[in-house]
Amino acid sequence: MSDWEEIRRLAADFQKAQSAGVANKLSERNCIEIVTKLIQLKLIDVIYTNDGKEYLTNDQLVREIKDELYVAGGRIGVVDLAKTTNVEFSQIEYVVEKICKEEDDCYFILGQIVTSTYLDNMATEINETLQQRGMVNITKLSNVDLPLDFVRKHVIARLGSIIEGFKDDMDENTIVTPSYIARNRAKVRGILSAITMPTSCSALASRFGIQERLFMSLADELIKTKRVPGVLSGRSAMNANYVPHSFAKSQNAWIESFYSSNGYLEYSAISRLGIGDPKGYLKKKYMDEKLVFLGSCVLGPPAVDQVKSALDNAMVTGSWIDLVPNMPSILSQSDEDELVQLLIKDKPNNLVLGSTTVLSMPLVEKVRADIEATMEARAKEDVDNGVIAKLIIESRGVNIDDDDKMDKKDERRKKAAGGKAGGGAQGRETKTKSTKKKGGKRKDDDWGDSDDEKKPTKGKGGNKKDLEFMSLDDLKATLESMSILADIPEEVYVELAQYLLPGLTSKYREVAMSMYQATLTKSMHNKRKTHSELQEEVNSLYTSFRLYEKGLKEIKNDANKENLAKHLLKTTASQILDSILLYVAEESMIKVPEAKELSASERQNLIKELPSDIAEPAMKLNKAVAGKSADDFLKTLEEESLNVCDVMLKKQDKKKDKQILFNHKIELLDKLGSCEDPALGLHLAALILFQHFTGNIIHASGKFVPTILSFVQEQLTLEQNQLLSNHQQLVVKQLKEKDSDLEGELEECLSNLKQMITNLKKNKEKNEE
Structure with a gap:
């Protein structure tokens, strides 16, 4: 047998001996040598201690952790395990997490391992406290430093088994015993049975040491089961009162008698009877009746119907009515206003003035029509006296007929862009630049707007004066003189005048401007230059200027060329600019000097009065005229002619230039x-x-x-x-x-x-x- 096979055999015997706990069968030296070789060959897996003098297997570490957990009573921290086993913290944490995953009765919480044994012991302690006190709040357990959700989950799971109690329906963190509830129920029953006058529930709960929420719950239960005679007014212990049946009987008798006689009830009177929440009490008592709850009282259907009937009659006859005489006298000003708003909520065809005076819209429209009938005579007088013309000049740029001007300007643009029939040398140069409004149109100066009122805006010359039909005082005096508004409250005249004045002013502007436009068109028919004439004049001067500028290039002396260019700008260029400015000034209804040639200061002042979208390109042309380069003016004119006056410059035609x-x-x-x-x-x-x-x-x-x-x-x-x-x-x-x-x-x-x-x-x- 080779050494390798022998090591394998010894290793197998050693592992069996380790598992069986009989490793002493091998000599210590042989074990060390064999294990060392096996570790080097990675045939066995061991865990070294922190000092490196000892090692142990994973199974042995698991056994030691479980032993320490048992000794600690089912709960121990990973840090403590690392110190006890002398093994690295990360290794202990890894093994602990593995144990908790494999075993259902182990939990790894906040760096601690907790077993069901510990939780059972904890539940036993809680049960002992519960039996002594009758109630335990989980959040107030000082000896349990685990997460609340974790503790609550396992405590609730042991209710009815280890813990002899049940969870409070109103608070999931509170556990009570049936005997505790029974004791408090008996206590509340005795308290309520002994009361003869309305008493605050909050004061009762505080005096007898019962939780306010529990007191309210038990009191409500006892009243519903008719175990105690009485009622609760209010929905929380903070404002609820207990009213005994005997006292409530006399309360009901007085409330019903007063309500049936007067059709209303005041909250202050209900409060004096000892009812803490009058509105809630009345809603509960008269839930089947359509009561109207106001700020200080409640009205029954008869009182509301009386006011509603008077209002309907006035609306049908097309007149007006002051609702105060039809309302109960106890209503405050705010109650009256609130009631009127409730009644007219579904009646849009009316106008409320003076808070309680209601005018039908047919009546308002008749008043408006009678006043509008006098507008034409007033407008004719203002036109003849020059009042409107003066206002237009002072406002600098008021639009008279914006839509009509825009239509004409669009038509001119299309003609200019299209060119003459057949094109060629006589065709217009097609440009797509500039689509904004020109010719003095101001979108904020349209007097023909349908809105009732336009706020005065600041023009270039200061605050714009509005065309006024009549002052507020004059309109008030006119309304007071109308027979159909006789006997109406004094304050209503002022409010009605304020309501009508914006619309009348807007209407008068339309009438006056329409009349002025007709007069202006007639008087200025032969005076105003047409756009086609302007375009022909500007193009003729432009062609001449272009040819003159070409001739300047023949002069080689720079000083002479500059002097000739200044002369050309002072004459021909100024003539072009003057023609354009005079035209747009007339378009914008700006007063211009009688002389056709403008001085430099007159030209500058005129540009300042033009609308901003025209003034900016016009100022560029003016600067070019005052400059030294004819070529710069030529380029500026070609770029800005459309922006100033919608003039499309002709293309260069060599044959025509030659002619x-x-x-x-x-x-x-x-x-x-x-x-x-x-x-x-x-x-x-x-x-x-x-x-x-x-x-x-x-x-x-x-x-x-x-x-x-x-x-x-x-x-x-x-x-x-x-x-x-x-x-x-x-x-x-x-x-x-x-x-x-x-x-x-x-x-x-x-x-x-x-x-x-x-x-x-x-x-x-x-x-x-």
Whole structure:
């Protein structure tokens, strides 16, 4: 037999000896050697102690844990086990959890192992305490430091077996004995039987040492079984009173007599009888009757029907009624208000004013109609006197007919986006930018809104003034003069006026603005510029500006180019912006200066008064006009024209541009041919020469003539330059010295200048041929 087989045999014998407890059959030394080899070969599994001097098997550890648990009485902590067995804590915890899983009577709770034996002993101790006291509360057990739910579960499981008692239905943590309940029942029976006057249950329970909840439960049980004569008023011991039958009999007699005679009962009177909860008592006593419970009293059906009948009669006849005379006199102001609200809850066709005065809606509508009948005359007077126009100007941007304007603006947008028939060079440039409202429309200034009242809003110029039909005092005086409202309480006139005024004001605005719109349309028919005219004018100026800006690019000197650009912005660009601003100002009903050309300050102030959605892009255009770059203005105009006034700019058309340049040159030549002023002739000649040599036009005043002549002199002959220089010197000399002797010489120079321009045209035509 090999050593390996011998070790296996010895190991088997050793394990059998270990299990049987007779390991001493082998010598200690052999055991140590064999076990050491077996452990090294992982053929056996042992657990070392903390000091490493001893080891034991899993089965042995389980036996030692159970022994320690038995010695500890069925409950021991894992920490204590680790100290006792001298084994690592984690190993002990692992074995304990395994034991609790395998055995049903073991529980691992809060680092402790608890057995059914311990729980049985605990239940026995609880039972001893229960039998002595008659009641035990689990939460107050000081000697049990286990979780409440765990303890409750196992205590309840032992009720009727180890524990001779039962769980209280009102408190699951309380255990009582039948004898305890019987003793307290007898005590409560004796207490209630001896009482002759209404007494607080809370005071009785406190005096005789009975729990309030138990006292109420037993008292209610005794009353229901008619073991004690009396009633409980109130639903808890804090406010409940016990009323003996003899006393309750006299109470009932008085309550029933008073109720049958008057149809109502006051809570204060019920309280004086010794009833702590009057409302609860009456609900229980008269549960079959439809009582109306108010703040200080309760009304029976007869009293309620009397008030309801008077109200119904007023509603049927379309009049008004003050319900106070029909109500019991004992009602307080709050009771009256509450009763009225209850009665009109299912009657929406009425109006309550002055808390107890009810007006039928047909009556209110008749009053409203009578007042509205006077609106047209008042509106005509305000329109004729200019009151409405003044308010519109001061409010800066009031909408008159928002829907109509929006429809027209949508129609213009569609036409502009669609372009002319056939497209091509004459078509509009299609843009999808900007779909917001323009032309001065303010969504918060619509006087034609159907709401009763709009709060005044702050415009750009301050608080907006509202169009007023009449003041509150005037409306109150009008209501007081109406015969259908005669004898109505004084405070009702004020409340009715407050109720009607918002709707009347809104209606008057509609009538007045409609009348003003009709008058305005008629008077401004020939005054206001149409959108198509604006679009044509802006596009014409835009095309000219674009061609002028193209001509500026021919100037190489930056200083000269900047000065010419400023002149172009000050003239043509300002003209474009003025046309746009005057149009949107009229659209927004803003008062504008009579002059067609606006100064810089007038333009700035006008933009500030425009609605914000128009003012922002308009301000961008204004800044571009005040700038130094014609190209920047051109880009800004192309980006913002839709946002300001819905103008769609035309695309560049080279054929049309060529025709415009040709017509411009012909116009200059015609003017030069008929010109008799030497200074103007020199100006026209300079513009013609610039276009002749560059093919572009330029917008320049007389002070820029030297700049243009210096630009074209390289293209001219010496003789031509001499002619222009002489003419320029003579013009300057005449303007400075006012010398009339130069007129003949200037006429000759002007004639030579015209001849030179004509020859340039002929030479160009000949070269082209």
